[in-house]
Amino acid sequence: MKTTILDTPEQFATLDPENMLARIAEFPQQILSAWNVVQNTALPSALGEQVDAVLVLGMGGSAIGGDLVAGLVQETGRVPVLVHRGYGLPGWVNERTLVIASSYSGNTEETLSGWRAAAERGAQRLAITTGGQLAREANEARVPLVSFAYAAQPRAALGYSFTLLLGVLSRLGFIADPTETLMAAVRHLEDVGSGWQPDVPTEENSAKQLAVWYAEGLPVIFGAEHLGAVARRWTTQINENSKAWAVWNEIPELNHNVVVGLPYPKTLLPHLRITNLRSPFYHPRNTRRFEITRELVEREGIPQRDVHVSAETPLAEMLALIWLGDYVSYYQAMLNGVDPTPVEAIAYLKGELAKA
């Protein structure tokens, strides 16, 4: 195996002056701290009784927390949990909808737009944020606010956005209390994650190996069920941390279109890096679908790998795979020679939008 910067981790600091690596490493602590915050935040107990559906408003690193929770509680939740990315609100939102605005900064314009529309619609509201305009407006309107403090890029605070939302749903009685499963999942992270740490050399480190494989190609991440959102998270972390292309899709949906498009363009095929997020918790038919999809990909000669972590619960598996993807994106940033923290294209977009 060719020697890369991944085997001299003492060099990472030069490319990573804001220490994204530390934020990634803190994922388990973020979850514990967020659980503590949400258990100690005052929430009106009657709120859960007045609600038929939950709509999470958010963008980017905050929206994905909503997707992950929605994927996790889909089968067991007492009410539907949906995510809205964009301006305004879907037409069905009414006074029996709980609209939860989740924004790390509290200043994301799409999220604020839906938040304000929710007040006009007479919906129940709750905010999750570190501050900004969202916190000000929640306080002014005397709406429940779950506030937290953690200095990071919004996407690097996923331990908070995910766990706070999970905690709110549990406190309001929409899902069974997940405390024990969550604590076990955090303990499991420490075990499973030890092999992905920067001091573990590439030949023994599956996170570094995936980064090396991705650095010369286009990661295509396939997930299903509770890992669909994890596939999406992997790609957005590769986009923002590694400054690189990545795409995702879900089984079974991709069996109805993507599999037909596998053969062309021929020049692209050797560069694809299909990654199957496998799980023993999937519906058996989805597992079978992964196997057949693998065969079809194999037939086209497209590079592919299966990724799997052993875990006792879907939650533990989900958190471990999120963490693995975060490390992969970080190592890919190092291989690309880029600082994982700044997102200049987003800053440019916001600047241009502010002129309009």
Ligand SMILES: O=P(O)(O)OC[C@H]1O[C@H](O)[C@H](O)[C@@H](O)[C@@H]1O
């Ligand atoms: O959580 P928020 O502060 O609302 O941020 C949501 C998104 O906004 C910006 O575009 C950031 O650069 C993204 O990384 C972030 O995920």
